Amino acid sequence: MNIKNLYIALCFLFIGNSFAQQTPAPSQTSDVTIEGGTAHLGNGKVIENALIMFSNGKITHVGNANSKIARRGTVINASGKHIYPGLIAANTSLGLAEIDAVRATRDFDEIGTMLPHIRSIIAYNTESRVVETMRPNGVFIAQVTPRGGRISGTSSVVQLDAWNWEDAVMKKDDAIHVNWPNALSRGRWWLGEDPALKPNKNYQKNVDKLVSYIKEAKNYLNGNRNSKSLPYEAMEGLFNGKQKMFIHVGGQKPITDAITVMKETGIKNIVIVHGQEAEKVADLLKSNNIPVVLERAHRLPNLEDEDYDLPFRSAKILSDAGILVGLGMEGDMERMSTRNLPFYAGTYAAYGLDKEKALQIITENNAKILGIDNVTGTIQVGKDATLFISKGDALDMRTNILTDAFIQGRKLSLETHQTKLWKRYSNKYKNN
Template identity: 25%
Template sequence: MKKTKNILFAFLLALIPFMVSAQIDGEFVKARTGTFLLKNATVMTVTNGTLENASVLIKDGMIAGVGTNLSEDGAEVIDLSGMFIYPGMIDGGTSLGAVEVNSVAETVDNREIGNVTPNMQILTTINPNSVAIPVTRVSGVTTVLSKPVGGLFPGTAALINLNGYTPDQMYAGFKGVVMNFPSSARRGRFDRRSDDDIEKAKEKAVKEANDIWENAVNFHQMQSEGAEMQYYPEMEQLAKVVAKELPLLIEVNAASDILNAIDWVEGKDINVIFMGCDEGWRVAEELAESGIPVIAGPVQDLPTRASDRYDAAYANPGKMMKAGVKVAIRTNEVENVRNLPFHAAYAGAYGMGKEEALKAVTIVPAEIFGVADKYGSIEEGKRANLLVSTGDPFETSSDIMHVFIEGYRIPLSNRHIRLYQEFLERDPGLGN
């Protein structure tokens, strides 16, 4: 499985430009932009097949060329013989940047108080220096949807690139209002409510959601008629969904809830994306018919019911895709978004196929988020978000050798790697 290759090697490659001068203690390698020609690689374009022995030219943050006879003029040439170029991976659902240490409440910024808080902007709280961001991007995940969690309308999610010093530098051009559709699932093993109580609680929540929605529709109606509206930031934000300025990202998982959500959406002229859909495979036909795209996952997850086949969660994205649903994949993680390629690989192995699994973390989420003109494949004119690997980037035995985000060459270092460098051969070793 494993060729002898070392992540340090990749790190050293990044260091080469600086190695002429003696190493200074505490020197930090920054991301840097420029014109780069990535030469002699196998290019997995995702949208236009595989190009053998091809090059990719990166200039001004863009992919300026893909092909075999690209000019080296003014470009820093990186020879990638035997290596592979892939589009940067996109995680369709995380809270990366908004949570630092999950058990330390002071660092948890993805969950606001209140049931209807669509005006809460995750982009506001993205910490560009979160330790988890460099930990994530060295795996080739370049872009993630970060989203708030909590009540019925917990806030507004945003797509971010994993490089930049301000949230705006990171913003990748998509926002959506999150809705947690009323759930008939149990909250955990401690949830001992009767079936009836669960059903009643859900019905009450649906009714509440309808009332709130009606409010938003009326708010939008009056607004567009030119009425001077009272300050009501929650409704203002929901009105943007009514006006189709923002899509609604609906988190929905149990089969019956998915059907209810499809009904709920029907007749509302809004843009909708489903998230989660843990039991999507049970109602895949209905989902396909609805035409609503799904950001599925986590894939490495348990079945929702004890009676389910053990691989229900692994097989879920493939089953939905085969029924005709447009499926992207998410980790729903914070610190371990780096596992996105493995979630995709599991979907691939359990029915989706490797090729479609790759699309589900590249071009498909780009399409679902309406940013396929910029991200999701290796094409001239798109933003330069890509990774270079020694093999299939889903395989743990492959090393990620380079990552580019918006044309910036990302140093392949982070705290995990620095600790490795310091402690692999500790000095002093054993002894007092």
Template identity: 35%
Template sequence: MRVLAMMTGLLMASPALAHDMVPGAPQSQPILLQNALVHTVSVGSLEDTDILIENGLITAVGSDLQADGAQVIDLTGKQVYPGLIALNTFLGLTEISMVRATVDTAEVGKLNPEVKASVAFNPDSELIPTVRSNGITHVQVVPQGRGLTGQSTLVNLDSWTIVDGEVDTPAAIHLHWPTVWRWSSDEKRRKKQQEQLDADIQTIHSAFEDAYRYHLAAKADKVTSSDIRWQAMLPLFSGEAKLFAHADNQGDIEQILDIARRYNIKPVIVGGYDAWRMPEMLSEAGASVIYPHVFSFPRRSDEPIDLPFRIPAMLEQADIPFAFGFRADWDARNLPFAAGQSISYGLNKQDALKAVTLDAARIMGANKMGSIAPGYKASLIISSGDIFNPMEANIEAMYIDGRQVDLNNRHRQLYQKYLKR
């Protein structure tokens, strides 16, 4: 009874977990940032450079800019980066992982392409301010599970509701490829595992075939019975949606590419641990990669311990389009440090920055994001140091679509509290 009472009290108190930081007000006057080291991504890094922001957009980048009635901010000695984009997260879908009532990451069943993660996203999550304090302005919120798990959404991390926060991108349908995480040493159990795996893979093939036939019937205006699952997949076959396929092993990726080739789909491989081994196949399929394993252990006992650190550089050398991901909720805040780790293991610094900004936006199909250039959205972060170095990053300010974001969070509040003890 005591345990039940404790759980009941925790669930009743859960609304109090919502953070109390108020979203920034819409931009009301021009903002002129002066004399900063500006990391544009598109044209490199520019010293002593100004940025003019009007109506949520960057309107000019250069020297000695002027604007009537502008709020002028001198950033001498500071650095300006595009806001970082964290892909492959479930931020906003979970609050306390050990409390089931606060976890809404997956739907029941293996065929749910119509499910949208945006429906469950909580913009008041206490985790959000701690994530954005490391420079992350946008995240891809991904439904978890096995099989066709649903559709992700790209959101900014300073909004009142999902309607305010959602970024306009093509539909993103997620396929988590069936796999066996640990094979049994018992022959009978191993045989059952193989049978289940074969059945799950066949379910995926059947789903795509049924959806494609539904697509052909819809084109011919001959759909006799509506099915919301296949209806949700129609944009995939017309090229208006993206397929995000989660897989790491080369054999699994090859099967995904076979499906993509059969239905004329350009996939995004999420995971892609073995992607560096197959650049020609990925290039032929027009595929890109979201790589989330920088801080993982090697997947095979005979691989070098630092291989996960080096794979981003190997993807870049193999000319495979990629971006960094971070399969996590609160831990997504470590995205810039994961990119920094890859820099230490061979990835060019400009390429690393591009992989958490412009390339991430391109993979999502988000227009005018991820670069500091005229016409792009004014989502920026200002730091006193290198954002890839956790010892000196020090994010001092953030703007999302020209709105200044409150960077206060629970960590800083607790630090101040116990500092006064």
């Protein structure tokens, strides 16, 4: 190798190291005890002066620090601080794209309309620099979800400190995502059409196409397999109850239609995503035990006659109606904005939802909706030691400053390329 090629190789090595994500934390080898902090368990309960211990990645004790129990391993004094379960983001394309403006980095939307066999987990990038920015805010788990088409594909649930997708996955192929047809449409103003909302004349036609496809898949799975169909086979979990169908839908009529139609096709395990106007069909949702994954509250009302603050109060309205409510992140800048998950929950708290219930929608509730509540979502004996310590309220961006963080008992580094830049330029101005 000549000197020129050597320089080029060293240059690429330096660039690769400078842009690579930090190495995942090693497995827990010694016990950890956290005492003295205020523990927010994620199920609505709070323990003042708490004592929490975990070993081999699992929580072994949750109680009061005044109890006469021997502390084990490394003892962390959390006095004056707050302890929370790791936060869970539903319905996000985190790890499926890196730079929105660079098409080659976007891998969340495949060509086609009916794509139940597309698996997002295969495309999940554990080396994403966006992913590492989640951890300093306490976001440790995410449902990685595809976009596009009528049936987008299959999501999976991952923890955000891993070497590869096989290490990251917590629940593989948990749900198939369907984009329900819009009952309303806007005219194309650039063609001189009226841009106001009006009934979509193709609504029922599009619904019929979707229903026909689902029935064809069911017929295929019932034994009429003339030729192999990967898309139809991918839908088997919807009919045997092993998978959920996440229906991305808004509007009173579309939500009602979606629930009615899916019950008729034999798919009962469904989740409503977005759910604008879900409060108008709260009784239907509750009677069918259907959860709702809301989107971020920071948006305008959908209709002109809605209250200006309805998006901010929706979580409280649905929770008060007895509906299981979670929080998703789909929308503009969704991958980068996922790190703000706790602050979006805090917005719902600011508009009437009890603070512990607001925490619950991004911990226990999301865990239940994603089917991982047996291992995470709350600080509870036997569950994964996925939790963090914050100097203040985790739902307030001014006070959510993490001091310690753990995923499955592994102690995380809270350093990212963003914190490095912050320290770098903070020092610059200190020296001037």
